[in-house]
Every structure is written in structure tokens, then in C-alpha cells.
Amino acid sequence: MVDEAAASATTDDAMQRLLLTRIDDAYRLATFILRDPLAAEDAVQEAALVAWDRRHSLRDRRAADGWFTRILVNVCRDEMRRRARRARGIDLQSFLGRGSIPSAGDLEGDADLGPAMARLTPDEQSLLALRFGNELTVPEIAARLRIPEGTVKSRLHHALQHLRAAIDAERRASEHMR
């Protein structure tokens, strides 16, 4: 019994170290997805706690990156849904694309990108953040999300299509306001 407890403590120490070494990358990805550094910090902490509670499901430490990425993306997705629910029924347009840090959309000539990104689903935004924010390759994303490479390519394609349509919609809305 004592040995089991000691082994458990050792394992838990290793898990804590494993999670702590991933904070920096997790914070960066969460910020890309949520576009809010404070919300990203909360998401990282929440993801760490979820991962801790699920630590016994991770048997292969080599899979830790993907495992923790999936948990973090889920946490971010939940947060984005909460935001969307809050935005529904109020000034949705002004809510879209709002973040606590400047976005590329704030730049002259690129004002439509930030709001357009916010029109995408949480899953699409997460995928774009992994691909173009974290600069992961398609195989790397496939490995982290545990989905086939073809699925990653297909979803990226659809996400870009949706983003293009959202940019057009933003431009039409902007012209209508003038």
C-alpha cells in the first residue's frame, strides 16, 4: 500500500512537470484562438486542471502534446461558445472580432479579417490557429488532434472557404454602413 502511494506520488509529480512544461505553448495557442491574453491564461489553467483530472487516461507520455492540445482546444471552444451565447441578441456585430489585444484586422487595409475570423466556428478557428498561428504542418495537426491527414486538409479547406465568405460579408456590411 505504501509502495503504491509512493508510486502514485511519483507519477503525479511527473504529470505535474509534464503539464508545466507545456504552459508556454498552451498560452500561445489559447491566445491565438481566444484573442484575449487574460482569457487565454484562464483557459490554460482550466485545461491543466482538466488534464490533471484525466491524467490516468494518458498512458503514453509520448502522446502528451496531442492529448493536452485536445483538452486545451476543448476548453477554448467552450469559452467561445459562452461568448457567442452572450453576444446573441445584443450587438452581435460589435461583439464579433472584439479582443483585448490589437488584431491584424485593426491594421489599415486589413480591417475585415478580425471580425471575419470571429464568424467562424470555434473548431474552425482552432484549426486555423494551429496551422497558421502555431505553424504546425498538416501531419502534425493530424497527430495532435488524432484525425486523418485528409480530414485536416478537408477541414482547413472548408475553414478557408468560410473565412473568405466571411471577409466578403464583412466588406458588404462595411459598404452598407457607409
Add this chain to the structure above:
Amino acid sequence: MTDDDLEQRLRFHYRRIDPGLPSPALGTRVIDALDGRRSAPTLRVWPIPGLAAMMAAAVVVLLGLAFGLRPGGFLAGLRTSSTAPASLTPGSAFPSAGISTSPAPTPLPPGPDVQAAGLVDPLHGWAVVEHRLQITADGGSTWRDATPPGAFATASADLLLGVDFVDAQHGWVAINAGIASASDASFGRVDLWRTTDGGSTWTQGLLPLAAMNHNGDTLPQVQLDFLDASHGFAFLSGNLAQGANDSDLFWTADGGRTWSADRPTGSGHVGIEGDIGFATGNDGVIVNAPHGEGIVVTHDAGRTWADASLALPPGLAGADRFFGKPAFFNERSGLVAVDFQGQTGSVTRVYRTADAGSSWTLAATLPVRGNSTLAFFDQNRWIGLNGSELLRTNDSGRTWVRTAAVALPGGQPSLLLADEQHAWALVAMDVCLTFKSNCSSRTGLYATVDGGSTWTQLSPR
């Protein structure tokens, strides 16, 4: 704009918002949070009350669980309360709040960390503490370990996913057995143990595989919602499978011996997540759903779902909404409490349905602000907790009596009702002794035998 142009714009976009390294304080926060978990291991299990069929009206309302509480927000001294009903501030959608001050943060009181609990009748109830299922037959004075054999055998390896009892004899426990590798047979599998003798003996069963075979590392909790000893649902909300998302519903008509094939609520992209509540074997709702006004309804046992209508008062259309578990009193009529989180605080309103969940109209507004918990004895008699204050109405919320709930610590409670005198409260307590650090959390179980006026802590172990 070519694909390359768009991709370049995206890369530029992310470079612009790249935050660099987080502040060192984030690492401290995470360490403190993990230390808190290590000192008080917590399974993330929603309290699911066991409901006797004769008490189907009693419902647990969990409001605001998604919100952390501020330092000092716990263990606030007991407040004296007026028995006069509070009034709404004219022109405001939210009730007025009294002037209050937050005391300095205080360490949490000692006691076991209760992951989940249910109250079946004044004498019989269950609780999960340190991976073990404990059962009482004397109102919480004494407890016996009724953990299913084989389940929780290695506490560090098994995941408790859900518990439900409909009476003192009939209960179910959902477990994901510990695995050694992803190739294990139990990887992502849900074992559903059932007892018909109050936990003395258990029989193991299995839920069928979800439509999308899920991965163990994201296996959600299993919401067990039994209408009686034979009929019930098992719901896996937000079941992530290989990057896709689904929510899976199963139905049994023989007490859990056999289960229907999966009735997924999603298409694989975004499932309908949330908390289930069924009035009959056909009619039920999912609340806190990412659809419509946050509530969806089925009239064909979960095969199809549609958005339910929710009458929103002016000024609250844009507020965050958090639903409690819906209570159905017959095949058509039910109540649900909804906590609206707005810019100036939160207010809890009660909605009523007369068409098995398709439409909901406003029935009453709680006379207090802040996260509240509400439970229903029947369509007219309700009881609630707001911090350490007890609220009671016998006329569907037209008038309220407010008294102190003596010896009930502040925190986020959920109520489990047996009758008008006997209830339990699970109180989630969390405190950071310094700003966002030195944090700890624990859920305590408290009982009342006098209708909520006084409370005593239970130690289910």
C-alpha cells in the same frame, strides 16, 4: 484574393497577436491549482441526485457552477435577513443588492471532499468520496462502502462518470475502467453497474459504443436520468471522437440490462451538449445547449431535437444564461430555473412549460441577485439558497420568506431534496488566500432536518 494571399494574411494576423511568453504568474497559478487538486483529489462529477419516482418533482438546480468565486467570497459570515420580500429596482432587469463587504480570505473548513451525492428519501442517500461510493440508511449519521466490485478497485486508474439512484434499492454507476494502453478493451468503454438491493450486490453491464467510437482521454461524464427502476437515459454530453464532436444518448427499458443503440444528438461536427431532463420516455429537454435560446426539446425519445422557445424579458436577451436541471411534474408540466448573468450581476428566473418542454414562459424572479440554487417540491412550493440565505415560496414565487441558513458555509451550493424538512446541500468552496494563488477547493456535504434553517456537515466515509 488567392489561397496563398489569404494564408499569408492569416500568418501575419497571428504574428501580430502573438503574445510571446506568458507572465511567470501563470505558472504559479497553474502550480497552485494543481497543488490544490493534489491535496484534495476531485473527480469532475456533476452531482446527480437520485430521485424517487414519488418525488419526481424535487429537482436539483445547479447554477453558476461554471464560475469561479472571488477571493474572500467564501466563508462570509452568516447574513441576517429580512423576512420581507425584496423588490426589483425600478427600471432594472436585476434585483437590487444590499451593501456588502468581503472579509479577508479564510482557509476552507476541514472535512471530506465530496465529488457527488444524491438524496433518495429522508433516510437513504449516497455520496462519492475518494473514488468510493458511500451509502447511508440513517440520514447521513453512518455510512457503508457500497462500491461496485471491480470498479474503483484501483482508485487511481478508474474514472467515475456518473451515479443515480431512483430509490433505496435501485441504483446505477457509470465507470470507465482504468487502462494500460490505448489498445485495452476498456479504452473509451463505459461500464454501467446496477444494483437492485441498495448496493449490496452489483451486476456489470456495458453501454453500447457511441456512434463515433470515442477516445478515453476525452470521455465525458455520463448523465444518468432514470424515470423509474426500469426506464432511464444515459447521456454523454460533448463526446469528442478523433477531432469530431458528438453527444450520445442511450435508453433502457429494463433497468439497464440492455440499452438502445446510440441516438447521437449531433452530426459529428458539433453535438448538442448540455444537461438532460426527461418528463417521459419520449419527452425531454437538453438545457445549456449551444442552440437557440439554450434549450432544445425532443418528443421522440431523443431521435430528433428542436429549439424550444424561451420568453426573454427586455434587457436580458443578451445575458449569459445558465439553466438548472428541469423538473417535470407530469407528462406536460415542468419548471426550470435560469440564471441570467448580466453586466451588473446575475438574477435567477423560473420558467414554466405546459407542453412538455416545447415552450417556456416566465413564472417568477428570485428576489435576490447573485448565484442562487433553487429546487422544486411541486409546481408552487420552491426552496432556494443564495449563499447562506434560505428562500422559500409556497405560491410559485409571488411572495418569498428569507431566513438565514445557519451553519451552512458560503459557496456555490446545490440542493438535494427529500421532503420539505429533509435536504442535503453540496457546497462547492474555493478560496485563494492571495490573489489567484495559494488556492484550494473542496465540496462539502451538509444536511438539514428542519427545512433548511440549520445545517450540519456530513462525513460520508
